[in-house]
Amino acid sequence: MEKQDTRERRAKAVFKEFCAALDEIDWKYEKDESNLTISSGAQGDDLPMKFRIRILVEKEVISFSSWMPFVIPEDKRVDLALAICAANYGLCQGSFDMDLSDGSILFRLTDCYTECEGLSRELYREMVGIATHTIDDYNDKFFAISKGMMTVQEFIKRENS
Secondary structure (H helix, E strand, O other), rough: OHHHHHHHHHHHHHHHHHHHHHHHOOOOOEEEEOOEEEEEEEEEEEEEEEEEEEEEOOOOOOEEEHHHHHHHHOHHHHHHHHHHHHHHHEEEEEEEEEEOOOOOEEEEEEOOOOOOOOOHHHHHHHHHHHHHOOOOOOHHHHHHHHHOOOOHHHHHHHHOO
């Protein structure tokens, strides 16, 4: 029981500090303290981004997730699966996942805070910055492949250059 109390205390502290980090940069967001969830978004260069940050008490993890605002047509899913593999290979943090059954794409970035009394506010801001930059860098390319405006071969060639 004490371990669970410690996890909950730590998770609430991480949530509070994450919100404080966003407040310091005047980031607009909605918070759900009972579920330790932050919802926000940003306008990218081409497409809007919505994301959710959750503090997972049991896993002692901060989870950043963002669904792409489009779905991949069935006839383009294999191409997108290849593009996502190529993109993920070059990423240092985070990854893209596609559900082959419905064509939805998710970006996910996690950070573990096990046995920490929290991470720095700078790290929280960096997490949001890395995630939004990565999503913005790839969402328009994935969209272009899904609409036939770019081939997967062109995408991979750009990734490898």
